[in-house]
Amino acid sequence: MKKPKLLRKSEKDVFAQTRNRLTLFYSTILTLFLAAFVALALFVFYIVVTNDQDQTLRILSDREVNMAERALDGSGGAWREQERRALTGNQVFYYITDVNGELIINNDDHEELRELYLDVIDGWLTDNIEVKRVEIGIPENDPFLEDFSEMDLEVMVLARPVIHNGERIAMMYMAIDNTFYSSMIKWVVLIFVSIALVFAVVGVALSRWMSKRALEPAKEAYNLQKEFVSNASHELRTPLSVILSAVEALGMEVDKSNPFKEKMLGTLKHEVKRMSGLITELLALARSDSEQAATQLKKERFDIRPAAEQMIESFSEYVSQKEICLKLVAPEQLEVAGDRDKLIQLMYILTDNAIKYTPAGGRVEIALEQHNNKKQCEFVLSVSDSGIGISPEDQKRIFDRFFRADKMRSRKEGGYGLGLSIAKSITTAHNGEITVESNTGEGSVFRARIPYLAEASKTMHPSGKALNQIL
Template identity: 40%
Template sequence: MPNLHKWRNRLFGNDLFGKTQFRFTLQYSLLLSLLLFLFIAIVYTLLYILIWNDQEQRLNKLLDKEIHALQGPLYAEVLNKKFDKPGERAFELSGDQAFYYIIDTLGNTVTGTEIQKELRAQVFDLIRTGALSASALEKIELQTYDEPLPHLRKANDRQQRILYMVGSRLLYRDGQLVGTLYAGKNVDFQKHLLQWLPAVLLGVTLLFQTLVVWLSWLMSRQAMIPIRQAYMRQQQFVTDASHELRTPLSVLLASIEALRIEDVPANDSFEQRVLEGIKDEVQRMIRLTGNLLLLARKDSGQAMLHNAWFDLAGVAVQTADRMSLLAAEKQIRLVLEAPDELRVCLDQEKIVQLLVILLENAIKYTTAGGSVKLIVAHKYAPPKGKFVLEVRDTGVGIPEEELPRIFDRFYRVDKSRSRQMGGHGLGLAIAKHIVEECGGTILVESRPGEGSVFKVEMADMLSPSER
């Protein structure tokens, strides 16, 4: 038992994920093993039925063929002793026929032969005792020798018991019962095949069991990947959120303490600076907690859209006007390209938030003298339409290796610079959430030093008047 724990710890680890993966592997192994054994049992059962059904059909076909021949002129030839000469037989012996006998109603043998002479006495004993049914096929074991051909027996000839399938047919002539035909075939090979087949299937099962365990381990490892990633994201989320919340709270506490210590006139510049600092940090906390609440609702499935028809072009103009003040402070030119009117049915508040996030992000990472362009357009390709939002900037750009992660929560390409700019790393994560919630897609193209392009597409949102 200690060796099992050591092996488990080495292969899966001793942490929570390792133990969970071990349980998954065990569950997958048991499930796949059960399915494998069930499959083997079904295969064996089907083979068993098919093999014996095939032998029964062969023997029945043989009996029907021979009884049909006896109902014709062949029976008269048998009665005239035509087939009593050595080497002459009414029916030939083959792999499907080891013996045949025609017994009249008085129990006398009309004709018959066998592949081994030892069979005759044993079959006749079974006929006399009524062990052979006249209406069904029977499987019986008879004592024979290894050598099937008639030859002079020797003392060292080895005897064995062979399984035969025996059947019978009643013989009628002119409506009168005149005898019974008995015929049998060797089915010992089929018996041994069905005896060895479970062992072979069990061996194959044990061989595949190793493959099952390996596949179970792979499946459990793949199943643990999203769990590990979700757990790590949650851990990072909690850590970063705690840090982000602790910093403004510390500043707020220090500012309050400073107000308590300093006894200055109400119009003093120091008091004004402290109050402004408190105001900024409180606003920062409100934005952060609002973003956290939005993402928390998304994770819990509580987020809801309040769709209504509104003019997207007009909303874009108003949003651009608001953001132009921020752009002017950094000496950045903000340009809007939009149609006169573009009516869509969406959650207006969410769309405004999306525009603010994208524009604020573009302005934040664009240096003085640069430009940010907001493009609002609609495309219509019957029977569906879509509208496009694009935000282009001439900012610092994003390295190619960082592009897949920019929509992750609390992720920043340059963490130190982002903190100085007052960012939390939640904006783009929220933007992606809004786009996906509205059934759209968001893509980004960027090169360091050349700027970035964020492109949003949403389908089937145009009003009937625009189509």
């Protein structure tokens, strides 16, 4: 069966998560370094430009305040009339006010903007030198300021007192045009940030390449280990089968009057079976790791209800010994699409796992459902139990290989910590997902969702009846 386009996904790389983490780590380091460099460069540039403007303003103010103080009449402290001087360089205005704020001397570049300039210094009194930046907003609808409506004006203003005989007798205000430097700073910031973003993108690409190169040795070692597990598991199956056959043959001829020999053969037979089970699970995992695992699935449409009933029957003796109620909830007919053997194995794994961790007198329920829409169907397998439950910490690792939440119970029940890993690999190969919901001491619910195209499945039996089979 051709893989549906909606479900077609690239094979998940076992190292994808590690590679993404390394990429994130490298990218974060490079980005932080780049951001620190850009921030430091912009800060230094800003300080240099600001200090240069501030120094220029202070030098001009020193000259002007000396001239203002010399203009005072020594006897009365009155101001002499000063010649109107032209403003120097990028100077915007030069004002002197008395202690009451009345303008004594004024000189500005544009008389039309004087009211806006005076608003800047209104009520500004200080006993020291103060400097601040002010952005002057020019009204757009004022006809007298029509020629300045499109002007962006930012000034650096200095205020300092004029002292005579130890007393402040006036205030001097001076401003220089800072628009050009402010615009230059904005452009420099924009250019630096743009360059930083470009380098950040390059850094992410470089980080991904570096993480790929860093994982190559580990990936090669993993592939060698995977190949070894596959080959070893395959080679060990035959001798273990021979040993098991020999043990069974010896068991038929053993002297029943010799309990020691009978016990030893029983133990040997049990351990060989356990080893065979481990080899089978390792071989299943090795095959699921293969890059062709998804393409090797035998996609077919089949009714999964009979297989579930047969599974219930096969567990009947086991659950009777443990006094567990095993219940199947499923429609009378439920046709799904997928690998028949793999999906049945998935049911067996989840059911066996639930029975193992459910104490005597407990219950295990297997629910089979089908969710349909116009384009896609979904087969949902849920296995719930009233067992010991799984802690939130263990739930994060429950599908890891060889992980066992309760190691003592797992050894007693004969588990190797591989069943749920195989269940996850089967679900992943079908482009599905498997989840667990559990609380310690309250049981668990494992739920596997297997999607497939609607055309690949028939609808549920017309009766729509869900039949329950209970053991």
